[in-house]
Structures are given as C-alpha cells and as structure tokens.
Amino acid sequence: MIATEMANNVQVPARAAGRSSSMAFLVLIAGWLVPGAGHFLLGKWIRGLLLLVTLVLMFSVGVALRGKIYSPNTGDLLDILNFAGDLGTGLLFFAAKIFDLGQAAVVTATADYGTKFIVVAGLLNVIAAVDAHSLATGRKAS
C-alpha cells in the first residue's frame, strides 16, 4: 500500500513532464512497425538511426544466413514463441512474408543462427519501442 502510494507519487511528476498518452501510444506503435521510428518521433535522431541500422542489419543477416521466419501457428510451443519474437520486427516481418523470405528448411548450423538473429531482432525491437514509449511518457529521463 505504502509502496504503491510512493510509486504513484514518483510517477505523477514524470507523467506531467511527458507527452500525451495518445502521442506515447503512437510512438510505441511507430517504434514497433519501423525500428527506431519511435525515437525519430521524439527527436532522438542518433539513437533512432543507430536502432534502425542495427535492427535492420540484424534481421538482414538472419535472412542472409537462411534463417527461418515463422508463420502464425498453434503447434509446438517453441514455434509459437518464435513467431511472437519474429512479429516484433514489425514491417520487416510482413515484408519478409510478402517476398517469401525465410521459408527454407533449417538444415545447417548457420541457418539456425540466422533464425535466432531474426527472433532476437524482433525482441530487441520491442525493447526499443518500449524505450521510446518510456521517453514519451517521461518515465525515462532522456
């Protein structure tokens, strides 16, 4: 109870210093769809550019290594989790699906690495989008 009140007291000035909740939501969605876009919307150009280059490169290396991109499925639990990770890459995931990338069977160790690169790129993009959201709400200082 006391901890909750303290947390609320800390968050009130932070929220007051941040942007509106609709703007913060827009930043979150933009950051998910395009890596770094959330930071671009907040004027954090260098961070946004670094995130964009890093995550697109990581995804591209994964595809170049013939990594697998998972489709929606209700099969093995790991397949479902991998699909959730892939979905984190936003528009990159949908572009890969449209252009039929990452559909080959994983038969080599490097292809398995590629699969992990793609999944982790998605998870890192989610972290980056949440970071942009935290900046927009004022939860993160700068």
Add this chain to the structure above:
Amino acid sequence: MTHFEAVLLFSLFTSIVFGITQRAEPRMMIRFGAFCFGLFVLGTIAASWLMWLIKH
C-alpha cells in the same frame, strides 16, 4: 560466416540496443554497451570451453 563471426555480430547488435535502451546518458550508454559486448563474447568463449571439458 564462421561461428565466431556470428558471435561477434550477435554481440555487437545486441549490445548497441541494450546500451541505448538501458541507460539515459550517452556516456553511460557507450560504457554499458561495451560491458554487454565483453560479457557476451567472454561468456560465449567460457561456455564453449565448458562444453569442451564436459565432452572430454
């Protein structure tokens, strides 16, 4: 691409994102990113030797 090159690339990409998202000041971002990169690479090498020892 060799396995070690894959380790270096994975560590680099991941460390950049960790540095940017987990710290607020640019200097601390670079320090934390470098720390994560070192931990990733050294941790992988240590785990590799551990697996080699288990196998032999």
